[in-house]
Amino acid sequence: MNTNNTAAIEKQKRGLGLKASARISNTIIYIILVIMSIIWLIPFVCIVLQSFRCESTWIESYVIPQKWGFDNYKALWNSDFPRWYLNTFIIALVVSAVQTIIVLCMSYTLSRFRFKMRKGLMQFMLILGMFPGMLAMIILYRVLDDLHLTGQYGNAVPGLILVYVASSGMGYYVSKGFFDTIPKSLDEAARVDGANRAQVLNKIILPLAKPIVIYTVLTAFMGPWGDFVFARYVSQMYPQAMNVAVGLQSWLATTTMVHDNYTLFCAGGVVVAIPVAILFMCLQRYYVEGVTGGAVKG
Amino acid sequence: MKRYSDLEYLRLSKGEKFQYKLTSFFAAIPRKLWGLVLAIGRFFKNIGTGIARECTDVFLTFKNGDWKTRLSFLVMGFGSIARGQVLRGLLFLIFEVVFIWFMLIPSGGAFWLKQLMPFGQGRDEALNCVTIGTEGPSKGYDEILDTFIQVPHDNSFRILLYGVLTLFFIIAFIYTWRANVKQNKIAEQILRSGKPLKSGKDDLRSMVDDNFHKTLLALPLTGILLFTVMPIVFMILVAFTNYNGANNNGYTNALFGWVGWDNFKTMFSWDVGGVNYAATFGEILTWTLIWAFFATFTNYFLGIFVAMMINKKGIQFKKVWRTILILTIAIPQFISLLYVSKMFSLNGIVNGALKSLGLIKENIDFWGSTAHNALLPRVMVILINIWIGIPYLMLIATGILMNIPADLYESSRIDGASGWKQFSKITLPYMLFITGPYLLTSFTGNMNNFNVIYLLTGGAPTNPAASGAAGSVGYTDLLITWLFKITTGSGTKYYLASVVGILVFLVVAIISLVVYNLLPSVKNEEDFQ
Incomplete structure (x- = not known):
């Protein structure tokens, strides 16, 4: 009885001790997390605040505007920005559709079929991926120029779509990893029942692959919004041919440009970021699945 | 180098073990490189025999x-x-x-x-x-x-x-x-x-x-x-x-x-029309490797750390913390990078805030644009890259941490392992094992990380020692941004750009091959299964 009691008291003491130390470490973690959240959020809060600033267009060392208003958004509407936005939107729509088809074709084939050149093909693409993509770009841009698909001919959208889509087969890793996890017995069962390979893909695999299809569409759609290098080459810095990234960067290219356009840039950044971020946040579950799956498989 | 048998190895002290591992890692590199040369030779021999076989087959088809x-x-x-x-x-x-x-x-x-x-x-x-x-x-x-x-x-x-x-x-x-x-x-x-x-x-x-x-x-x-x-x-x-x-x-x-081979000779010579291309290339390559190393590993360890903090038992609002971090992924990178770069400019918000808090009197020249200071901008890009990179790593690490069998921790706790012991003996080895290939690709990816460098600093501050070289070379320029500068603006030199591109490929390929062959997850695949 007595020993039992002491054991119980001992246990309680240890429990209390544990709880106290856990509380301290949890408090420290909360403090770190709060500080981190502030650091991570500051730039986004500041950019939104500064986009409403009316008293000056250049960089100021304070955040809260002295005079609030929609001047920057109105000015945005009258600048080249709507054109850039439209360019990027068209590119993103087409690319997300075509790139998804190409990536799925590629990854499904490499995951499910065993043909003679499979290993060699994958090694070849691995080596190909080690060349900087820009190396191919600087020559493709000359070819596109020869085909009159660059900025100086007024419209860079078809050329950019071609460039983004054509090499997208190289990015098959993540979705191949996903297809590898779908059991092969499903295919075999359908084949025994008399389905051909195309029917297996359409009727069995694709419905199961919804998460990875959404992941591919999402990343393909987000890509063109953030691409700077390729769009920079193909647009040749002609304003009507730029996408949002190149256009907004051109507003901050020189000191005088920054002086005239800084708040305009903030407003443009907000207009670009909000729809993309909302779309991403709605589909983030699929993105997280894709990212974690892809990294684990290497 | 002296080789130990398994039994001798186990008897070594911790420091000696580490030293042994390190020396054997570097001692293995020449062998790996030689293996690479042999593999290339074998590749061409296979092509030769393949062509010969095809030719005889064509001949026989015609004859018969x-x-x-x-x-x-x-x-x-x-x-x-x-x-x-x-x-x-x-x-x-x-x-x-x-x-x-x-x-x-x-x-x-x-x-x-x-x-x-x-x-x-x-x-x-x-x-x-x-x-x-x-x-x-x-x-x-x-x-x-x-x-x-x-x-x-x-x-x-x-x-x-x-x-x-x-x-x-x-x-x-x-x-x-x-x-x-x-x-x-x-x-x-x-x-x-x-x-x-x-x-x-x-x-x-x-x-x-x-x-x-x-x-x-x-x-x-x-x-x-x-x-x-x-x-x-x-x-x-x-x-x-x-x-x-x-x-x-x-x-x-x-x-x-x-x-x-003239262009390659130019790239590796000390004096071409007063420009020292070899030194310029060497300097940029060194910084590229330093950058890739820090950008990869700071993100990696801090990302794991943040993931562990958020996933710790008893921490509330897990979803909120995660969502705040994910916001940096959701917003197109070029916006946040350009904006952050302006935040740290001479008359930007950060300097303003520090001043009004009374922490500094003079504005800090974060990007070294006037001082031609190499160190501060380099540290800054690495720090801002942490801000960009932690959310990705947090997501990846969260996925993997949840897959670590809980009984491993359970049994280690019964054996009296402290929190740090658990981390260094269970969590980290497990993470390293699983994410080995990912670390490699993210290292090479960082070597070619154009956006972060170009949108933050544009390569600035300029490096006066390399003023004559093609493109205006700066202290934070990576090889890839140098390549970009050589091919845009006035005075483009495509031939030099393609030399740089080929050299980037060679560096990436050699690092990948050597490291990949030494990775534990490739060597002993069964370890953790």
Whole structure:
């Protein structure tokens, strides 16, 4: 009885001790997390605040505007920005559709079929991926120029779509990893029942692959919004041919440009970021699945 | 180096173990490199024997085949048509007709190839090299406009481009021709064994069934071939020319020609017209490697740390913390990078805030634009890259941490392991094992991380020691941003850019091969399963 009691008291003491130390470490973690959240959020809060600033267009060392208003958004509407936005939107729509088809074709084939050149093909693409993509770009841009698909001919959208889509087969890793996890017995069962390979893909695999299809569409759609290098080459810095990234960067290219356009840039950044971020946040579950799956498989 | 047996190794102290591992890692590198050389040799030997085998097979098919087969050597697809496989035969025939038509039309394949070949062509006496094409653009008098205009003649760029395309087409033709010969051989064998041949309908059906993979791969591989392989081959060739990319209404200003290894020699020489390219390249490469190392590992460990904090038992609002971090992924990177870069500018928000808090009196020159200070901007890009990179790593680490079997922690806790012990003995080895390949790809990815560097600093502050080199080289420039600068703006030098590109490839390839072969998850795959 007595020993039992002491054991119980001992246990309680240890429990209390544990709880106290856990509380301290949890408090420290909360403090770190709060500080981190502030650091991570500051730039986004500041950019939104500064986009409403009316008293000056250049960089100021304070955040809260002295005079609030929609001047920057109105000015945005009258600048080249709507054109850039439209360019990027068209590119993103087409690319997300075509790139998804190409990536799925590629990854499904490499995951499910065993043909003679499979290993060699994958090694070849691995080596190909080690060349900087820009190396191919600087020559493709000359070819596109020869085909009159660059900025100086007024419209860079078809050329950019071609460039983004054509090499997208190289990015098959993540979705191949996903297809590898779908059991092969499903295919075999359908084949025994008399389905051909195309029917297996359409009727069995694709419905199961919804998460990875959404992941591919999402990343393909987000890509063109953030691409700077390729769009920079193909647009040749002609304003009507730029996408949002190149256009907004051109507003901050020189000191005088920054002086005239800084708040305009903030407003443009907000207009670009909000729809993309909302779309991403709605589909983030699929993105997280894709990212974690892809990294684990290497 | 002394090698220990397993038993001897176990007896070593911790420091000695670490030292042993480290020295054996570096001692293995020459062996790996030598293995690489051998593998390349084997690769070419395999190609040689493969070609020899194909040739004998073609010869035997001709010798043993009937007249239909023999005629197919000249008229592709004839054998297939004669044996009733009309669809296949027609495709072969059409391909041959298109090929011959392409080669023979004026300004077709033969035309480009003839100009591409470096025999008996024009010479550029000033540069002492064989030019591609013979006659450059000249001034011509236009009577209608009553002015001098530029008259294009040969265009080296086009000759090289279409020459390479023609070579690709010829290779494709040889491959198809070989397939045509093989078809005949197989058809003869099938007929001899008394079975019927496949009909055109069967062929179509097999496109969605037995040969479905060919249907699926056709489009992606064509894209990769035309838009990745072809340009890379082209740029490798450009490294051996003096093509500078100067653009004049779509025509190059003058012919360019083959200069052999001169561009590589330039890149590795100490003094070319007063510019020390070797030192410039060395400096940028060193910074690229330092950057890649820090950018990869700071993100990696801090990302794991943050993931562990958020996932710790008893921490509330897990979803909120995660969502705040994910916001940096959701917002297009160029916006946050450009904005953050301006936040840290001389008269930016950060300096303003620090001043009003009374922490500093003078504005801090974060980007070193006036001071030509190399260290501070370099530290800044690494720090901001942490801000960009932690959310990704947090997501990845969260996924993996949840997969670590809980009983590992349970049993270690019973054995009295502290929190730190658990981390260093269970969590970290497990993470490193699983994410080894990811670490490698993220290292090479960071070496080519154009966006973070270019949008934050644009390579600035300028490096006065490298002022004469192509592109304005700065202290935070990576090889990839240097490549970009060489090919844009005025005074482009495509030939140097392609040399840089090839060198980047070599560095990435060597690092990948060496590290990949030493990775534990490749060496002993069963360890954690």
